Amino acid sequence: xxxxxxxxxxxxxxxxxxxxxxxxxxxxxxxxxxxxxxxxxxxxxxxxxxxxxxxxxxxxxxxxxxxxxxxxxxxxxxxxxxxxxxxxxxxxxxxxxxxxxxxxxxxxxxxxxxxxxxxxxxxxxxxxxxxxxxxxxxxxxxxxxxxxxxxxxxxxxxxxxxxxxxxxxxxxxxxxxxxxxxxxxxxxxxxxxxxxxxxxxxxxxxxxxxxxxxxxxxxxxxxxxxxxxxxxxxxxxxxxxxxxxxxxxxxxxxxxxxxxxxxxxxxxxxxxxxxxxxxxxxxxxxxxxxxxxxxxxxxxxxxxxxxxxxxxxxxxxxxxxxxxxxxxxxxxxxxxxxxxxxxxxxxxxxxxxxxxxxxxxxxxxxxxxxxxxxxxxxxxxxxxxxxxxxxxxxxxxxxxxxxxxxxxxxxxxxxxxxxxxxxxxxxxxxxxxxxxxxxxx
Numbered sequence: 001x002x003x004x005x006x007x008x009x010x011x012x013x014x015x016x017x018x019x020x021x022x023x024x025x026x027x028x029x030x031x032x033x034x035x036x037x038x039x040x041x042x043x044x045x046x047x048x049x050x051x052x053x054x055x056x057x058x059x060x061x062x063x064x065x066x067x068x069x070x071x072x073x074x075x076x077x078x079x080x081x082x083x084x085x086x087x088x089x090x091x092x093x094x095x096x097x098x099x100x101x102x103x104x105x106x107x108x109x110x111x112x113x114x115x116x117x118x119x120x121x122x123x124x125x126x127x128x129x130x131x132x133x134x135x136x137x138x139x140x141x142x143x144x145x146x147x148x149x150x151x152x153x154x155x156x157x158x159x160x161x162x163x164x165x166x167x168x169x170x171x172x173x174x175x176x177x178x179x180x181x182x183x184x185x186x187x188x189x190x191x192x193x194x195x196x197x198x199x200x201x202x203x204x205x206x207x208x209x210x211x212x213x214x215x216x217x218x219x220x221x222x223x224x225x226x227x228x229x230x231x232x233x234x235x236x237x238x239x240x241x242x243x244x245x246x247x248x249x250x251x252x253x254x255x256x257x258x259x260x261x262x263x264x265x266x267x268x269x270x271x272x273x274x275x276x277x278x279x280x281x282x283x284x285x286x287x288x289x290x291x292x293x294x295x296x297x298x299x300x301x302x303x304x305x306x307x308x309x310x311x312x313x314x315x316x317x318x319x320x321x322x323x324x325x326x327x328x329x330x331x332x333x334x335x336x337x338x339x340x341x342x343x344x345x346x347x348x349x350x351x352x353x354x355x356x357x358x359x360x361x362x363x364x365x366x367x368x369x370x371x372x373x374x375x376x377x378x379x380x381x382x383x384x385x386x387x388x389x390x391x392x393x394x395x396x397x398x399x400x401x402x403x404x405x406x407x408x409x410x411x412x413x414x415x416x417x418x419x420x421x422x423x424x425x426x427x428x429x430x431x432x433x434x435x436x437x438x439x440x441x
Contacts, residue, residue, distance in 0.1 A: 018134070018135075019128060019134065020126075020128035020133045020134025020135065021133065021134055021135040022133060022135075026336070027336070028323075030333070030334040030335055030336045030337070031323060031326070031333025032137075032319060032323070032333075034333065034334035035139075035166060035319060035323075035333070036119055036139070036319075038162065038165050038166060039117070039119065039139045039162055040117075040119075042161060042162055042165060043141060046154070046158055047115050048115040048116060048141055049115065049116055049117070050116070050117055050118065051098060051101060051116045052118065052120070053091070053094070053097035053098060053100075054091075054097070055090060055091055055120070056088045056089060056090050056091065057091060057096070057097055058086070058087065058089075059077070059079050059087040059088060059089040060087075061089075061097070061100055061305070062077060062092060064096075065095070065096030065099065065100075065273065065301060065304070065305055066092065066093060066096060066271055066272065066273070067213070067271060067272025067273065070216070070270060070271055070272050071205075071216075071270055072092045072093065072124060072270065072271070075125070077089050077092055077125065078090040078092075078124075090123035091122055091123065092122055092124045093122055093138070093271070093316060094120070094122065094140045095142060095271075095273075095298070095301070095314055095316070096301075096305070098116055098118065098140075098142050098314075099142075099301055099302055099307070099312070100305060102114060102116075102144050102302065102307065103302065103306055103307035107144075108144075108307070108310065112145045113143070113144075113146055114142075114143070114144045114145055115142075115143050115144075116142045116143075116144070117139070117140060117141045118140050118142075119137075119138075119139050119140075120137065120138065121135050121137050121138075122136055122137070122138050123135055123136075124136070130324060131289070131318065131320045131321040132289075132320075136318055136319075136320050137318070137319040137320065138316045138317065138318055138319065139162075139316070139317050140314060140315060140316035140317070141158060141159075141314055141315055142312065142313075142314035143155065143312060143313050143314065144302065144310060144311075144312040145310055145311065145312070146311060146313075147311035149246050149247075149249035149250045149277070151313050152246075152250045152276075152277040152279075152296075152297055152313055153250050153253035153254060153257070153259075155279075155295060155313055155314065155315050156173060156175070156250075156254070156259065156261075156279050156281075156295075157257065157259060158315075159281050159317060160259060160281065162317070163281060166322060166326070167326065167329075167331050168283065168322075168326065168329060168331070169329060170283055170284040170285055170325070170328075170329060171281055171282065171283050172262065172282055172284075173254075173259065173260065173261040173279060173280070173281055173282075174262050174264045174267050174279060174281075174282060175250070175251075175254075175263055175264065175267070175277065175278070175279045176235075176236075176263070176265055176266070176267035176268070176277075176278050176279070177235070177236060177239055177243060177244065177246070177247035177277065177278075178215075178235060178239075178268065178275060178276060178278055179235060179238065179239035179240060179243040179276065180239075180242075180275055180299075181275060181300060182240070183235070183238055183243055184215065184235070184275070186238045187215070187235045187237075188213070188214045190238065191214040191215065191217070191233065192210060192214045194231075194233060195210055195214065195217065195228070195229070195232065198228050201224060201228050202217070202220075202224070202225050202228060203220065203222045203224065203225050205220065205222075206220050206222070206225050213272065215235075215268050216270065217229060218232075218266050219268045219270055221288065221289065229266070234265040234266070235265060236265045243276055246276050246277070247276065247277065250277055267279075267280065269294050269295075269296055273298040273300065273301040273304070274296040274298055275296075275297055275299050275300060276297040276299070277296050277297045278294070278295070278296035278297075279294065279295055279296060279315070280292075280293065280294045280295075281293050281294075281317075283321075283328070285324075285328030285329060286321065286324060286325060291321075292317060292318065292321050292322060292325060293315055293316060293317030293321075294315065294316070295313070295314055295316065296313065296314075296315075297311070297312070297313040298312050298313065298314070299311040299312065336388075337367055338387070338388035338389065338390060339367045339368065339369045339384075339387045339388060339389040339390070340361070340366040340367050340389070340390055340391070341358075341361055341366055341367075341368045341369075341389065341391050341393055341427070342368070342369045342370070342383070342384035342387060342389035342391070342392045342393070343357060343358045343368060343369070343370040343392075343393045343395070344377060344380035344381070344392050344393065344394045344395065345395045346374075346375070346376070346377060346380075346395070346396040346397070347396055347397050347400075349397065349400055350395045350396050350397060350399070351372065353395060353400065353420065354370060354393075355370065357393065357405070357420075357423055357424065360424045361424045361427070364428070366424075369383075369384070369389060371383055377394065377396070380392070380394075381408075384410060385410065389410055390409075390410060390411070391407055391408065391409055391410060391427075392407070392408040392410060393406075393407055393423070393427075394406040394407075394408060395420070400420070403419060403420045403421065404417045404418065404419060404420055405417070405418050405419075405420050405423050407427070407430075
């Protein structure tokens with residue numbers, strides 16, 4: 001045994017990322033940061049403010065908030081006990097944490113209406129597959145403190161606008177009315193009566209759902225379960241007048257603003273807190289599991305978590321699925337910004353001046369790459385080409401003696417000389433003269 005352990009140490013241990021938790025490499029990150037930047041700009045134009053909540057919370061928050069019979073709580077949470085015996089859970093979704101922060105910090109006292117957004121990783125233990133990772137990333141928006149159906153529409157519109165500015169074309173909206181809790185209780189009873197004689201034809205998960213939360217069966221993707229609910233009663237048959245009026249108002253906003261939609265009476269979400277409006281944005285290139293995002297109204301959640309009775313609505317979208325959708329439409333998410341300038345300095349004295357030159361250019365918002373060490377000009381030019389640099393500033397002992405920098409245009413291959421003193425300012429002037437305006441930084 002000792003010999004085996006010694007051999008393991010000698011050979012080293014192969015270390016890889018945990019299953020379902022992927023690295024986002026520098027070659028990919030530009031698309032992600034662009035999506036996040038677009039979301040921030042768009043959401044803030046709509047009056048939403050960013051909130052950042054902890055990546056782990058007390059387990060009870062998600063059990064109460066997300067719903068004890070939901071798949072997330074039953075099967076997907078990463079839960080652990082800390083050194084003092086407290087049960088904590090890595091957040092599987094963002095809404096309960098945002099609502100907890102809203103209550104804890106008495107945000108309703110500061111301002112009755114809170115429009116918030118968040119960006120960050122979520123964690124769910126499930127079988128990893130395309131667009132569904134154990135560590136995944138979400139952008140979410142929440143409106144807490146408004147019952148008006150215009151809020152529901154704004155959230156749907158906001159999600160559609162995000163995908164529009166991202167460049168996606170094959171997106172569409174599904175919407176449904178789940179009614180209030182009383183409506184859902186009535187419908188759950190009808191659905192139970194309809195399905196109890198077919199329980200043996202449902203998947204094991206749906207047999208459990210039939211007893212705990214029958215509405216969740218409508219969300220099952222197993223083909224046999226879908227076949228068995230084809231003739232099931234619809235929730236739209238039991239919603240009360242107030243909930244029907246709310247839904248009609250949302251639909252009217254959709255029509256007034258020319259947002260296409262499909263009214264899907266079987267659409268439910270996997271979270272138990274939704275009331276009235278639920279919606280999804282789907283993409284034609286993602287196959288059977290085509291949802292890019294989902295959301296809806298949750299008018300009871302704030303009160304259920306210990307706050308005042310407060311209406312609310314929100315959504316969350318998956319960044320991994322957005323990247324998949326861009327790929328399916330053959331859209332390059334975003335390319336890394338090319339370097340404006342590569343500083344090739346050869347020799348110790350030249351390197352000292354080159355460092356100062358690079359720092360000055362960076363201070364003026366240029367992207368500048370400079371590699372250190374004793375490298376030949378040929379090696380520097382190879383690195384500049386790989387970095388996609390527009391220009392290379394060449395500085396060696398000869399250039400120092402003459403007080404110049406040789407500037408090479410990597411596109412045309414042309415070379416020119418600029419004075420070493422004031423090089424950056426002259427470089428800016430040169431770019432301005434070439435383009436007829438100030439350089440884009």
